[in-house]
Amino acid sequence: MKRLLGACLFLGLSTLSSYAQVAPFDMSPERPAEPAPAEKPAAPFSPLPGQQAPAAPAPAPKLAPAPIRADGQWRRYIVPQDSLSFSGENGDKTWAVFITADQAAAPATLTLAYQSSLVVAPEWSTMTVSINNARIISEPVQSPEGRKTLTAKIPAGVLKEGLNTFRINTSLRHRTDCTVQSTYELWTEVDPSKTYLSFTGDNPRRLKKLDDIRAIGVDGTGRTAFNIVVPAIDRTQATAPMLHTAQGLAILANMPNQTVTVSSTLPAEQSPGSLTVLLGTDEELQSLAPWAGDSRTAPGVAFVDDPATGSSILRFRGADWQSVTNAVAGFVDPLKRDLSVPRTFISTQTWRSPDVPLFISSSRVKLSELGVDTKNFTGRRLRTEFAIGVPSDFYANEYGKATILLDAAYSEDVLPGSQINIYVNDNIAATLPITTSGGEILRHFPISFTMRHFRPGVNLITIEAALTTKTDSICAPGSNASSTTRFALFDSSEFVIPSFARIGTLPNLAGLSGTSFPYNRSGKPLPVVMNNAGEKSLSAAATLLARMAVAAGRPMEVDPRATANSAMNSNALFIGAIPQIESSVLTQTGISENTRTIWSAVKGNVEPAPEENTQSDFNEWRERLSGRGWRGQISSFDDWLNRTFNISLASLMTSDESDAPYTPEPAATLLVAQRPNPNGDGVWTVATSATDDNLIEGVRALTRQDHWPELQGHISIYKAGTDEMQMVPVGNYTFVQSQPLSFSNMRLVIANWLSGNILWFSLILVVLASLLGIATSRMLANLGRRI
CATH class of the missing domain: 2.60.120.260 (Galactose-binding domain-like)
Structure with missing residues (x-):
C-alpha cells in the first residue's frame, strides 16, 4: 500500500513539474495535446509506378514529397528571400503570398523565428506580424542569444484564395544610448528557413488548376525551382516548347529567385517551393511514368497527382510534338501582352508590395x-x-x-x-x-x-x-x-x-536587367544560339530566359535553331560554355580570344579561392599618398572637380579604353557581354563561362534578386568565390529610336548628351561664340560710320 501511495505521489509531482515549465510563445487559444515533434527529413516513398513496376519500362526514380510532419501538417515557407533583416529603430516589409482555395479553407498556423541584437531593449521594442491587416503576432523583441520561435494560430477567414498581404513591422529602441549613431546597432533578423505556414490535412499541398502555379512559393532559402522533365530532350523540336514553358511558369509564379532545371529523368525529390513539369508525347511520357501518360483524351496541359506521393505534377502532353507545342502555346499565349499596349506597372508584389x-x-x-x-x-x-x-x-x-x-x-x-x-x-x-x-x-x-x-x-x-x-x-x-x-x-x-x-542606347546591360531591352520590343522570335547544348546549357538558357521574361512582363518567342550566321542582322542571345562560343561571336561582343586560354585550366568542380580585396587596398594606398607627386596632384584635382562640379576627368576624354577587348580573370564564374551585331541594326548578348558547371552556377546566381539589378555596363562578371558582381562601363554607344520623332524629346536628348560630354559642350560653345563674334563684327563694320 505504501508503495502504491508513493508511486501516485511521484506521478502527481512529475505532472506538476511539467506544467511549471516555461512554454514558448503561442498565440493560440488552447495548447495542443502534445508538442509538435522536431522537424525530420521526409521519408522516401515507394517507386512512382506503384508497388510493382510494370514489366516493359524501368521503374521511375523515387520522388519524395514536400515535407509533411508526423502530425499531418504540411509546411509552406513564406519569406521570398534568403535573409530578412530589419535595421534601425523602425522596419517594415510587405509582400504578397498566393493561397489556394484548399489552403484558405484549411486550419493554418504561422511560425516565425527571429534573432535580435544584444542592445535592443525588450521592454520598449516590439515586432508585429499581420496578414490581410489582421494582427497575428505582436511580441516584445527579446532574443539576443539565439533564435526565438513564435507560433500563432491564424483565425478562420483571415486567409483568402488568391494573393494575401503579409506585413512585418519592427519598432526597436536602444538599451542605453540615445544618439543617432547608436541606432545602427539595432537589428532584427527573421530566419526564412524557420518561418512558414502550417496546414492541416493533405489537400492544401495539392495544385488543381493552372492559376495554382502561383502558389508554388519558395523553399527555406527563398528560392523557387521548376524541374522540366523532357524524356526526348535530344529532339530539336522539343527545345522551343521547353524554353516557352519556362518563361510561362516564371511569369505566372512571379517569384524573385526562380531557377529552371531541364532533364530527361524525374528529380529525386519534390522539395518545397518546387514544381515538376512533364513535357512530351503520350508515348514518351508512358515510358517515363505510366501514370502520367496513360490518358489519350486528357487535356493538353493539366495537373496530375503522383499516386505514390500525392504530389501535384504539371503535365504537357499530346499525340505528337506538334500537339505538345500547341498545348504549350495554349498555356503561354494568354500571358502575352500586345506590344501596342503600354506597360503601366512592374509586378513585384510577391517580394515587394x-x-x-x-x-x-x-x-x-x-x-x-x-x-x-x-x-x-x-x-x-x-x-x-x-x-x-x-x-x-x-x-x-x-x-x-x-x-x-x-x-x-x-x-x-x-x-x-x-x-x-x-x-x-x-x-x-x-x-x-x-x-x-x-x-x-x-x-x-x-x-x-x-x-x-x-x-x-x-x-x-x-x-x-x-x-x-x-x-x-x-x-x-x-x-x-x-x-x-x-x-x-x-x-x-x-x-x-x-x-x-x-x-534607347546600345550596348546597355542595365536595360536588359530592367525590362529585357531591346528583346522586349521585338515581335519576331529571338534567336537563341546554343551549340551542342546539353542539359546544363539548356537549364542555364531556360533560367536566363525565364528571368528576362519576368523583367519584360511578357514571354518572348524564341528560335533555338538559330546560328551566328543567321543572326547577323537581328538581336540574338548566345548561351554556352566558352568552347561552344564561336570566335567571331567573342570578337563581336568585345571578349578577348585569350579568354579561352585563361579559362582552359578552370575545373567546373573547383571553387575559386576567395580573392584579396585589391580595390580596398588600392584605395588605402591612394589615401596615404594623396597629394604626393604629379599623379597625386592630378588625383586631387579630379576629386576636387567631382566634389565641386560633379564632373570628372574621365568625362573630358574623347575616347574610352573600356571598348578594348576584355579578358576576364581566372576566378570569373560567368561573363555577360553585349555589343551591336555585325550589321549594326541589332544587339548580340553573350553569357559564357569556362565550363557547363560554371555556366549553370553563374546564371542561377546572376538571376537572383540581389544580383540581377547589378547587371550593367557592356560587360558584367560574376565571381562565385566572393559572390560579387563587377562590370565594365559602356564606352562608345549608339542611339536606338524608341519613340516617335518630336522636337520636345530631341531637345531633352541633346540636353542630356551635352551634360554627359562636357568637352564637346565646351567646344560647341566656343565655336558658337566665335561665330557670333565674327557675325557681330561684320555687321558693325557694315553699319558703322566711316571716317
Missing part, C-alpha cells in the same frame, strides 16, 4: 499610392522607402531632377543640425538640413534630387530623418521609452518626376 508604377512620362503621385503610410515617429532615425519604375529608354541620368513634395512636421525638441536625407538605390541624392528650432510644419516642401542613380526597371527611393534633440543630449534613464512624437511624415507627400528624354 504594392506593384511598382512604371513612369513613361512626367508624373505626380502621392506617397500613399506607393505604399507609404503616415508615420508619427518618437525615435532618432526614421527610414521609409518606396519604389518607382522607369522604362528601358530612360535617358535623363545626366541632367534630370526629380522632386519630393514633403508633408512633414517636427517638434520643438528637435535641434538644428538634424537633417532629412534622400537616397536613390542606396546612393545619397539630396540632404535637407533643419536649421530652425521651435518646431515647424512642412507643407509640400520641395526636395529636388538628381536622377543620376536611376536605372531602367525598379528604383528604390528612401526618405531618412536623422533627429537630434535636447532630451537625447541628456539621455536620462527611460528616455528611450518616450511616446512623444518628434517627427511626422504624412502620406499626402508627393513624388514628382518631370518630362525626361526617351531614347
